[in-house]
Each structure stands twice: as structure tokens, then as C-alpha cells.
Amino acid sequence: MTSTLAVLLAVALLGCSQPPAPEAVAPEASAAAAPAPAAAGADASASAEAALPLVVVHKDPYCGCCNAWIEHMRHAGFPVEARNEADMGPVKASAGVPPGKGSCHTAIVDGYLIEGHVPAADVKRLLAERPDARGLVLPGMPMGSPGMETPDGRTQPYTVELVANDGSTTPYARH
Numbered sequence: 001m002t003s004t005l006a007v008l009l010a011v012a013l014l015g016c017s018q019p020p021a022p023e024a025v026a027p028e029a030s031a032a033a034a035p036a037p038a039a040a041g042a043d044a045s046a047s048a049e050a051a052l053p054l055v056v057v058h059k060d061p062y063c064g065c066c067n068a069w070i071e072h073m074r075h076a077g078f079p080v081e082a083r084n085e086a087d088m089g090p091v092k093a094s095a096g097v098p099p100g101k102g103s104c105h106t107a108i109v110d111g112y113l114i115e116g117h118v119p120a121a122d123v124k125r126l127l128a129e130r131p132d133a134r135g136l137v138l139p140g141m142p143m144g145s146p147g148m149e150t151p152d153g154r155t156q157p158y159t160v161e162l163v164a165n166d167g168s169t170t171p172y173a174r175h
């Protein structure tokens with residue numbers, strides 16, 4: 001009973017534009033599990049660009065736009081592991097999402113917090129600059145941000161914020 005309420009509440013809060021899709025378990029997972037054929041030279045084709053770190057995404061199982069953002073990150077070259085959570089509240093609290101700065105999914109990459117529909121380019125910049133900070137947040141779910149595309153192409157301006165270690169935020173990238 002309580003969990004039904006929680007789910008309804010979560011769905012209402014998330015309000016994703018995409019309908020919930022059945023969880024398509026990443027085909028990459030099985031590929032990754034397969035043993036690699038004994039190297040044809042250590043520096044073979046595989047890595048033209050340096051390998052990007054794993055993005056662990058915590059999300060509600062019914063969140064469609066979370067999956068769309070995951071696809072955006074994969075297209076940008078990030079390996080992504082999605083974890084469905086029954087209750088995102090404690091996840092956001094322990095990840096250090098400041099009050100009022102939450103979105104739908106909460107990701108961790110290389111020790112940094114990435115909250116919401118942050119563009120992959122901003123994540124790459126963060127990883128290159130490596131500031132002494134918690135990470136990035138994109139509060140809410142702005143139309144037109146990655147994973148929040150609309151069928152008619154409408155967008156709204158949005159600002160990705162850098163979260164300092166004390167929880168304060170400053171603008172990081174305007175889109």
C-alpha cells in the first residue's frame with residue numbers, strides 16, 4: 001500500500017515526457033562479460049580516445065526520461081550502469097544533492113555527483129577540470145535538455161550548476 005503510494009508519488013513528481021518503458025537491460029552488459037579475444041596488440045583499435053569512467057545512474061524504475069539521458073551518455077562514449085531504486089530520497093541525500101536542486105536521476109562518475117539531465121559535454125569538462133567540488137546539478141527537468149527533448153523541438157534555457165563541497169552552487173554552464 002505504502003509502496004503503491006510511493007510509486008504514484010514518484011511518477012507524479014518525475015513527470016517525464018516519455019512513457020515508462022520496460023527496462024531494457026543493456027545489451028552491452030553481456031558483451032562486456034564475454035571474454036575478449038586475446039589481444040591483437042595492446043594498442044589495437046579499441047581506444048582511439050581514452051576510456052571514459054563508468055557512470056552509475058540511480059533512478060526510479062518507472063522513469064522514462066532517465067533512460068533517455070542514459071542513452072545520451074552512452075552515445076557520448078560513457079559506459080553506464082543503471083540501478084533502479086525504490087526510494088530516491090536517501091540516494092540523493094547521501095550523494096549530496098543540495099535541497100531544492102534535485103531532478104529525477106542521480107549519477108556518480110569518478111567520485112562526482114551528476115544530478116539530472118546534465119549534458120555529457122559538461123560532464124566531460126568537469127572530468128577534465130577536476131574541480132574540488134561535489135559535482136554538477138541541473139535542477140528540475142528543463143525542456144530540451146538531454147533526455148528531455150520534445151517532439152516539437154521546444155527548448156527552454158537552463159543552467160547547469162557546480163556544487164561546492166559546502167553544498168553551495170554557482171553557475172557552471174548556460175544552455
Ligand SMILES: [Cu+2]
Pocket residue numbers: 016065066103104105117141
Ligand atoms: Cu528526467
